[in-house]
Each structure stands twice: as structure tokens, then as C-alpha cells.
Amino acid sequence: MKKVVAEDTLAREYFKILDETFVRHHGIYLDKHTSLFETLETITAEAASRPVGGKCATLAAQVAHVTFYLEVLENYILDKRSGKVDWDEVWRTVHAVTPEEWTAIQDHLKQTHQRVLKSLHGLNWSKEHSIGGALAILVHSAYHLGEIRQALCTLR
Numbered sequence: 001m002k003k004v005v006a007e008d009t010l011a012r013e014y015f016k017i018l019d020e021t022f023v024r025h026h027g028i029y030l031d032k033h034t035s036l037f038e039t040l041e042t043i044t045a046e047a048a049s050r051p052v053g054g055k056c057a058t059l060a061a062q063v064a065h066v067t068f069y070l071e072v073l074e075n076y077i078l079d080k081r082s083g084k085v086d087w088d089e090v091w092r093t094v095h096a097v098t099p100e101e102w103t104a105i106q107d108h109l110k111q112t113h114q115r116v117l118k119s120l121h122g123l124n125w126s127k128e129h130s131i132g133g134a135l136a137i138l139v140h141s142a143y144h145l146g147e148i149r150q151a152l153c154t155l156r
Contacts, residue, residue, distance in 0.1 A: 007125040014134060017122075021142050024115055025050070029142075036066075036145045037110065049095065051068045054149040059103055059148055059155075061094040066144045067109045070137060077123060077133035087110035 020026045022036045040063065041134045048060040057065075068090050077104050097105065116137065 001026050009129075011123075011125055015120075018117075018138050018141075021138060021145060032150065034145075036148070037112050038143065039107050039145065039149060039152070043102075045099040046055050047152075047155050048102050048105075049097050050155055051065075052154050055090050056151075058095055058097075059151055060097045060102060061090055062144055062148050062151070063105050063109055064094045065090045066141055067105070067112045068146075069140055070109075070112045070116045073133050073137045073140075074112075078119060115127065 016026050017028055020028050020030055020035060024035055024038070029067050043059060046059075048063070049058055072082055072085055074080075094105075096154045120134055122136070123134060125131060
């Protein structure tokens with residue numbers, strides 16, 4: 001027998017996990033005060049500018065990449081063509097940042113997150129590529145949150 005999950009149940013659980021990833025603890029998978037935005041509040045521009053290792057990116061580049069990825073995936077789920085995507089640009093161009101640049105990178109992420117959240121709330125959850133894109137946003141963002149938190153262990 002085929003088991004079906006109601007779209008509203010899937011969406012409700014998805015948004016709780018996405019909120020925990022970016023904004024605040026719900027007790028699903030993160031420890032308290034370890035969401036992406038809460039984590040970023042603890043990072044100075046100086047720390048965001050230091051590569052974790054010889055061939056590693058800075059935390060500023062990690063955050064800029066999350067923003068870039070959100071934008072690309074938003075276009076994907078909205079069926080907007082982006083053309084050829086330069087996945088390496090952020091890694092090549094974002095290095096050391098001033099406090100003002102670090103604030104701007106974080107603000108851009110927050111603004112993009114809010115816009116993408118609105119797009120996701122309007123999503124047709126019965127379309128395969130919409131579900132795939134939404135899940136990719138969640139998984140990829142959680143991955144980079146882990147990368148950032150792990151890097152902080154080394155930088156601090």
C-alpha cells in the first residue's frame with residue numbers, strides 16, 4: 001500500500017526545520033543558540049576574514065556562498081532561468097572583510113533569506129522540482145552552518 005504524506009504536513013515540518021537552521025532553536029536537530037543567524041552574531045569581521053586552513057575559504061566567503069546558493073535555488077524553484085552559474089566566483093572574490101563589509105554580507109543573507117522564505121511559502125508542493133529545490137536549500141544551508149560552526153572551533 002502506498003503511503004502519502006499530506007502537503008500541509010510536509011510544508012509545516014519543512015518550515016520548522018528551515019527556521020531552526022536559520023533563525024532559532026526548535027529542538028529538532030540543533031543545540032540552543034546555534035542557528036545560522038545566532039552563530040553569525042558571534043563572529044567578528046576579523047574572524048570572518050581568516051581562512052580556516054591553507055586551501056580553505058574565509059567564513060565571509062561561506063556566508064556569501066549561502067546567499068548566492070539561496071538566490072540560484074530560488075530562481076530554480078520559481079522556474080526562472082539563471083543562465084550559466086559561476087559557482088566559484090564567491091570563493092575567488094570574497095576574502096578579508098571590514099566590519100562594514102561583514103555586516104553587509106550578513107544583511108544580504110538575511111534579506112535573501114526573507115525573500116526566499118516568501119517564495120517557499122508560495123510553493124506548489126506537488127511539483128517535483130519545487131520539492132527538490134526546497135530540500136536542497138535546507139540541506140545545503142545546514143551543511144554550511146556545520147562548516148561554519150566547525151571552522152569556529154579552529155579559529156577560536
